[in-house]
Every structure is written in C-alpha cells, then in structure tokens.
Amino acid sequence: MKKLLAAFGVTAAFALSMSGAMAQGYPERTITMIVPFAAGGPTDTVTRLVAESMSKDLGQQIVVENVGGAGGTLGAGRVAQADPDGYTLLLHHIGMATSATLYRKLPYDTLNAFEYVGLVTEVPMTIVGKKDLEPADLKSLVEYAKANKDTVTVANAGIGAASHLCGMLFMSALGTPLVTVPYKGTGPAMTDLLGGQVDIMCDQTTNTTKQIQGGTIKAYAVTSAKRLDVLPDVPTTEEGGLPGMQIGIWHGIYAPKGTPAEVTDKLSKALQKALKDENVVARFGELGTLPSSEADATPAALKAKLEGEITRWKPIIEAAGQYAD
Ligand code: ASP
Numbered sequence: 001m002k003k004l005l006a007a008f009g010v011t012a013a014f015a016l017s018m019s020g021a022m023a024q025g026y027p028e029r030t031i032t033m034i035v036p037f038a039a040g041g042p043t044d045t046v047t048r049l050v051a052e053s054m055s056k057d058l059g060q061q062i063v064v065e066n067v068g069g070a071g072g073t074l075g076a077g078r079v080a081q082a083d084p085d086g087y088t089l090l091l092h093h094i095g096m097a098t099s100a101t102l103y104r105k106l107p108y109d110t111l112n113a114f115e116y117v118g119l120v121t122e123v124p125m126t127i128v129g130k131k132d133l134e135p136a137d138l139k140s141l142v143e144y145a146k147a148n149k150d151t152v153t154v155a156n157a158g159i160g161a162a163s164h165l166c167g168m169l170f171m172s173a174l175g176t177p178l179v180t181v182p183y184k185g186t187g188p189a190m191t192d193l194l195g196g197q198v199d200i201m202c203d204q205t206t207n208t209t210k211q212i213q214g215g216t217i218k219a220y221a222v223t224s225a226k227r228l229d230v231l232p233d234v235p236t237t238e239e240g241g242l243p244g245m246q247i248g249i250w251h252g253i254y255a256p257k258g259t260p261a262e263v264t265d266k267l268s269k270a271l272q273k274a275l276k277d278e279n280v281v282a283r284f285g286e287l288g289t290l291p292s293s294e295a296d297a298t299p300a301a302l303k304a305k306l307e308g309e310i311t312r313w314k315p316i317i318e319a320a321g322q323y324a325d
Contacts, residue, residue: 023262026086027060033089033253036075037157038068038185042123042206046251047091049283050120053274054267062089068184071160071324073099073106076254080108084115084258086267091120093251097309099160101317102324110310117253117267118297119305120275123204123289124224125166125247126234128217130196138220138240141200142174149176155189155201158182159324162249163189166202166223168322173242193217204249205231205288222288223247230288250309252302264299272297 033051037043044066051062067075072095082088100110127138135141145152154170156163163186171177183189186203193201194216205222209230212219221240222228237245253271255264274280275291284291295301317323 023086023260023266026263026266027058029060029087031055031058031060031062031087031089033062033064033091034075034079035064035066036068036072036090036092036095037066037161038183038187039066040187041157041185041190042187042204042249043091043093043251044185044187045206045287046121046123046284046289049280050091050253050271050274053277053280054270057270057273058266066185069158071095071099071102071158071164073103073160076110077107079254079256080113082256084256084260086255086259086263088256089117089267090114090254091251092254093123093162093249094165094309095160095162096252096254097306098165098313098317099324100310101314102160102322104323104325111307113257114254115257115259115261115264116299116302116306117255117264118271118299119292119302120251120253120271120297121284121289121292122248122250123206123287124222124228125162125202125204125249126208126212126222126231127166127170127200127202127220127237127245128193128208128212129200129220130193130198131215131217132196133199133218135220138235138237138242141220142241145178145200146174146176149174149178151179152200153179153181153198155181155183155186155193155198157184157186157189161186162247163201163203166245166247168320169245169247170202170242172320173245190217209286209288221245228288230286250305252305254302261299268298 035047055062079090135144211217219234221237
C-alpha cells in the first residue's frame with residue numbers, strides 16, 4: 001500500500017488524512033499477530049492469552065500466526081514489511097533487542113522499522129534438564145557439563161532467542177561452550193527434552209512451569225532474584241552458585257513503521273485491559289509471570305525499553321564476538 005501510494009504520487013498530507021480516517025473505524029476485520037517462534041512455546045502461550053483478551057475489547061478476531069526461524073528475526077522481518085494498517089502485529093521478546101547486534105545483517109532496521117504498542121510481561125527463565133539427567137542440583141550440573149562438554153546438548157530457539165541468550169550466559173559461567181541444538185522455538189525443543197533427545201535447556205517459566213510441577217523434567221534454577229511462588233522448591237541461580245545469571249525476558253507488541261498513532265493507541269488500550277483481565281492474570285500467575293503495569297503497556301514505555309536494551313546488550317555481545325552471521 002505504502003509503495004502503491006508513492007507510485008501514484010499521493011502526497012504525504014493526503015496519505016495522512018487517509019490514515020486518520022482509516023484509524024477511526026479500526027479494526028474492521030481480522031488482525032494477525034505474528035509470533036516469531038514455533039507454536040506451543042512460551043512466546044506463543046503469552047501471545048494467545050493476550051490476543052484472545054484483546055480481541056474481545058477490539059471486537060475483531062486476532063489470529064496468531066507462528067513464523068519461527070533465525071531466532072525470531074524471520075517473523076520480525078515479516079511484520080517490518082507488512083502494510084502499516086494495524087492488521088499485522090508482532091509479539092516479540094528481548095530477542096528484538098539482542099538480535100540488533102547479534103545479526104550484522106538484518107532484513108530490517110530494528111529502531112526504524114516498527115511502531116510500538118506496549119510491554120506485555122517480563123518472564124523469568126529456568127535452567128532445566130531431561131528427567132533422568134544425572135546431576136541433582138545446579139552445582140553438580142555445572143561440574144557434569146564441564147566434564148562432558150563434547151556430549152552435553154543444549155536446546156535453544158536459534159541465535160537471538162531468549163534460550164540462546166540464557167544458554168550463552170550459562171556457558172560463559174562454565175567457561176566452556178557446549179553442543180547447542182537450535183529449534184524454531186522452544187515448544188518443539190521441549191518435546192525433545194521430554195523425549196530425552198536433548199539434555200538441557202534454559203527457557204521461560206511460561207513453557208517449563210507445568211512440566212517442572214508434573215515432574216516430567218528436572219529443574220535446576222530460576223533466573224529471578226527471588227524464588228517463585230509457583231516453583232517454591234526451585235532455587236535461584238544465585239542460591240545455586242551462579243549469581244551472574246539473573247535474566248528476565250520482557251515481551252512487547254509492535255506494528256510496522258507508519259501505522260497511525262490512533263491505531264497503536266487503540267491497541268495499547270486494549271492491551272492494558274487484557275493485562276487486567278482476570279483470566280490472563282490468573283494464567284500468567286500459574287505460569288510464573290506477571291502482567292506489565294498499565295504505565296508499561298504503552299508505546300512510549302516499549303520504545304524506551306527497546307532502545308535501552310539495545311544499548312545495554314550491544315557491548316556485551318560485541319565483547320563476546322558471537323555473531324549469528
Ligand atoms: N522461548 C523461546 C526463546 O528461546 C522462544 C519461543 O519458542 O517462544 O526465545
């Protein structure tokens with residue numbers, strides 16, 4: 001649409017008044033929310049809960065589409081190129097910030113390709129292992145992984161994913177790389193962990209809490225400052241001897257650059273309501289996370305978060321020299 005208007009020499013002012021008119025009736029049809037990871041994983045779980053609640057407020061269905069691959073950059077790229085009409089959105093996490101440095105060539109310019117809707121939640125991570133993995137606690141897992149560095153396998157959702165980031169922190173704490181196995185998301189990675197095809201994974205509580213509670217995987221630590229109510233027996237990384245491994249995975253909703261502010265504001269209001277929806281609050285709680293505050297579920301807060309996180313991670317990634325391309 002953008003290119004079409006330009007090709008016909010449509011003036012910026014006319015395009016602007018058109019977008020204002022379009023925004024007034026928004027939304028008039030189904031919205032697509034892209035998850036840049038496979039179905040069944042933590043980002044997918046959060047997105048489906050929030051999208052369902054937002055769609056009630058907006059009066060239109062929000063269809064969740066999984067576009068996994070390349071650590072979330074394929075899905076983000078799809079949204080960057082979509083029409084800026086509010087009908088294609090992205091729910092992505094911290095990987096939006098880290099991939100800006102991890103990938104020297106991205107098919108989009110992270111800080112200039114998107115508009116912002118708001119922050120959704122910040123999810124702690126867990127270090128988990130397959131059920132019959134030998135070590136009983138984090139300290140012995142560290143020793144075991146060091147002693148078996150050529151055979152211990154670590155699942156992740158590709159370079160730039162939260163699981164990759166957390167795995168990198170774990171390996172840098174060990175002082176040695178391990179064998180990594182990339183997936184299109186940690187949903188399919190969890191299937192392999194349950195089946196015993198991979199040994200360990202670092203993933204959001206939104207994917208691991210139920211499995212830990214059910215005893216189908218082994219939990220070694222949570223990456224939060226305090227233990228979680230839903231996983232009271234799982235020690236923090238600090239308690240387990242890895243104090244540098246505190247990490248929270250923040251998630252936000254984005255729209256393509258040029259999406260009218262009236263549209264992103266409307267979406268932000270719907271997001272704020274969704275984050276107070278009893279069902280969403282209860283499900284987030286069961287999965288070990290909290291909804292973002294009303295002040296954080298705003299375009300300005302997400303923009304500031306993304307900018308701050310790109311600045312924070314850039315020197316860390318550059319010092320590690322571990323690029324995806
Ligand atoms: N939790 C995954 C990650 O490592 C992504 C996902 O499958 O939601 O970033």
